[in-house]
Amino acid sequence: MADQLAYKPKQGEIPTNPGVYRFRDADGRILYVGKAKNLRARLSNYFAPLHTLHERTRRMVTTAASVEWTVVASDVESLQLEYMWIQEFSPPFNVRYKDDKSYPFMAITLADEAPRVIVTRNRRIPGAKYFGPYPKVWAVHDTIDLMIRVFPIRTCSDASYRKAMATGRPCFPGQIGRCGGPCSMKVTVEEHRAIVDDFVAFMSGGDERFTRELTKRMQESAAAMDYEAAALYRDRLQAIDAVLSKSALVLAEDTDADLFGIAEDELAATVQHFVIRGGRVRGVRATTIEKEIDTSGAELVDQVLQRAYGEASADDIPRQVLVPVMPDDAAELEEWLRSRRGRRVTVQVAQRGRKAELMKTATLNAQQALMLHKTRRTSDYVARSQALTDLQEALGMTEAPLRIECFDVSHLSGTNVVASMVVFEDGLPRKDQYRSFGVPETTDDTDSLYQVLTRRLAHLDRPDEAEADPEPEVTADGEVVTTRKRPRFAYRPQLLVVDGGQPQVAAAARALADAGHPEIALCGIAKRLEEVWLPGEDYPVVLPRTSEALYLLQRLRDEAHRFAITHQRKRRKRDIQSVLSEVPGLGAARIRALLRHFGSVAALRQATPEQIAELPGIGPTLAAAVHGHLAAG
DSSP, X not given: OOSSOTTOOOTTTSOSSOEXXXXXXXXXXXXEEEEESSHHHHHHHHTSOGGGSOHHHHHHHHHOOEEEEEEOSSHHHHHHHHHHHHHHHOOTTSOEEEEOTTOOEEEEETTSSSOBEEEESOSOOTTEEEEOOOSSHHHHHHHHHHHHHHSOOBOSOHHHHHHHHHHSOOOHHHHTTSOOSGGGTSSOHXXXXXXXXXXXXXXXXOHHHHHHHHHHHHHHHHHTTOHHHHHHHHHHHHHHHHHHHTSOBOSOTTOOEEEEEEEEOSSEEEEEEEEEETTEEEEEEEEEEEOOSOOOHHHHHHHHHHHHHSSOOGGGXXXXXXXXXXXXTHXXXXXXXXXXXSSOOEEEEOOSHHHHHHHHXXXXXXXXXHHHHHHHHHHSHHHXXXXXXXXXXXXXXXXXXXXXXXXXXXXXXTEEEEEEEEEEETTEEOGGGOEEEEOSSOSXXXXXXXXXXXXXXXXXXXXXXXXXXXXXXXXXXXXXXXXXOOOOTTSOOSEEEEESSHHHHHHHHHHHHHHTOTTSEEEEEETTTTEEEOTTOSSOBOOOTTOHHHHHHHHHHHHHHHHHHHHHHHHHHHHHHHHHTTSTTOOHHHHHHHHHHHOSHHHHHHSOHHHHHXXXXXXXXXXXXXXXXXXXX
């Protein structure tokens, strides 16, 4: 493959103005749309030598047959044009979004003569005002039940409303106290509209005003000895408190903001969008993003904000947008949002205080959603079957790898070297067959991997280690107990996976050859570019971004890494405890206190006797003994 693209523009052809560019394939289909403050500087990145490009960017530019651009007057216009073209052409190499459609909304149909409150997943009701989304349908119904006690607005269907207004008889929900619209024959259309306005204002964050007003009315009614009215206002206050307790106050009461927590890996990202009004989290929206080309965190935030507010109404855009990373064109985004909202909007990074804590919560939720997204893909039977078939084809195997073993090496600055083996059968983890290895002497990761695989493969040729059939054993009291030997290493894998690239795969291939098992398939997965390496090959196998096989390999690699790190931490803790237990007068409780305070023997060695003696229960004499023992060791 040539290291330059045939359609690369000549030097000086690309302008330095702001604009939007499009890559097209040979059939004219738009593959990718992007914007730039300086088109020449941005596009030159795509036409760098191919071997220097990220793998997925390289795949896009080699798939394309031409590039074109449109110059605009300002950076804000480039942002608007980019968004419009992405929505129009749905380019396959731009990030793709998958909304979680399970989230319901509360909607108030403001375009109706007598607006009603409903639960819906339809975001396109003309003139409707939406609140949420809510995590579950029952959460919306609970909120509505509490809200109509304070703001009795219409809940009945349009058919019931028309029938009631035509006949003059209250609708059935109105008869049982579940509807407060004009169809209940208790209020006029104008009075009902005023209650609806209060409902919307409360849900938009005006709860403090209504609490003050209801409290004042309750006190006035009680002073006038109108205890029935006072009890009514009391019940409404309790209903307001119940609604507010479902959305805790997380920021200052005058805060209207949207907060975006993002978690990502090489192939996908998840976004948790917290809608904060009046200082309270009023709704949460989850989105999964599938990435096709290399995208930085700042670029991802840029595209998330474009999509979140591209079709939003002015009322849905808050005063403040909180993000984990500031986008490169933050000023242009703020100007774009201001033009849509009609008032000033700021984009900020949540760096300290309660906003930073809430960002941590949103990011944690995003990380869990990303893990769940990947787990669901590998746990689904159809997806697992497809993954095994794809792996068989990609690696040139004669059969699907029903048993896969993945190995990873972990160390702490060259010490405490350990390795892990995780086992997947039929695409699912077999945790009872996970193994961990200690590597006492090694030169580097490849040597450690060779040692571990040699030890593991040696067990394939030992028939005495196969799982034995159950054998009955008669105890002294005559009870018959059936025992089964623990499954061991005698199971033969169809595929070995190592965490790493060419060097690690070469070491694993040498271990297979030396053990006399070249029939076992082997591959490595390199984390940086998610490339799959085969032994003896100069170029990696690049699995498609949406490949189930790639998700399975990622899950194997991540599980092996997690298991290795867990084992290493346990060993380090045992090592620390064994060193400290040799100090006379230092018992288990004091050892735990030292570990909690210093965390490691290395940190203890750097501490002075005075610093050690600061811990409760450890005096100067014992501190000197600990310091001296560690210094001597």
